[in-house]
Amino acid sequence: MKDSITRSELINILAAQFEGSELSKSDISLSVREIINHMSATIANGDRIEIRGFGSFTLRQRNPRMGRNPKTGEPVPLGAKYAPHFKPGKDLKEQVKDKVGT
Amino acid sequence: MTDTVTKTDLAEILYMEVGLNKREASEFVSVFFETIKAQLLAGHGVKLSGFGNFELRDKKSRPGRNPKTLEEIPISARRVVAFKPGQKLRNTIETYAGSRSQ
Numbered sequence: 400m401k402d403s404i405t406r407s408e409l410i411n412i413l414a415a416q417f418e419g420s421e422l423s424k425s426d427i428s429l430s431v432r433e434i435i436n437h438m439s440a441t442i443a444n445g446d447r448i449e450i451r452g453f454g455s456f457t458l459r460q461r462n463p464r465m466g467r468n469p470k471t472g473e474p475v476p477l478g479a480k481y482a483p484h485f486k487p488g489k490d491l492k493e494q495v496k497d498k499v500g501t
Numbered sequence: 502m503t504d505t506v507t508k509t510d511l512a513e514i515l516y517m518e519v520g521l522n523k524r525e526a527s528e529f530v531s532v533f534f535e536t537i538k539a540q541l542l543a544g545h546g547v548k549l550s551g552f553g554n555f556e557l558r559d560k561k562s563r564p565g566r567n568p569k570t571l572e573e574i575p576i577s578a579r580r581v582v583a584f585k586p587g588q589k590l591r592n593t594i595e596t597y598a599g600s601r602s603q
Contacts, residue, residue, distance in 0.1 A: 403546030403554065412536055413529075422525060429519050430529050435552045437514050439590050441506045443597040448506045453534045454582075458594065481594050483553070485584030491538055492582070499559050499580040501544055 406431065442483045452490040459484045508534070541582055553586040 404412070410431055414424045422430075438456065441448050448456040461480040468475055487495070508530045515526035537547050537555065547555045558581050565576040586594075 496579040
């Protein structure tokens with residue numbers, strides 16, 4: 400493990416799976432882009448994405464807090480932060496769990 | 502109030518924006534997530550530029566506890582999927598967060 404595939408490799412794998420269908424490689428590449436763009440906008444908007452068997456994405460808020468300038472020690476207010484969060488679905492979680500060490 | 506986006510909504514986007522027919526759109530969305538899942542199960546991370554990276558992490562076994570009965574049960578070694586949002590997604594979130602708080 401530890402190696403990753405890239406977006407273009409994923410597109411190639413998808414293209415191989417759709418070979419012989421009506422979908423061209425540019426349809427596939429455009430579809431991947433549309434899915435990613437729509438998912439990004441959804442998360443950024445604070446809405447939730449739920450893909451059954453895969454997982455869900457939400458936007459989590461970290462509360463505003465007082466920080467400090469490390470040089471002067473002066474308190475600095477830090478605004479609320481938002482970060483996307485992915486929770487693997489039950490299927491994915493259960494199936495990947497036992498692959499440990501492989 | 503938040504809405505939840507599902508595979509059906511993503512398929513609708515592909516129908517509207519890419520011009521896939523409804524059957525192709527819905528099949529593509531399913532195959533897209535199944536393919537990412539298959540890569541993760543095969544021990545490969547998936548990097549989706551513009552969105553983020555799905556990474557695999559192996560966790561050692563550790564002592565756990567049933568919070569109700571306080572009974573000690575070891576938590577077995579396992580592999581988990583983590584999502585690390587990319588810069589572009591983080592920037593998109595910043596922009597939306599800014600417009601929300603003003």
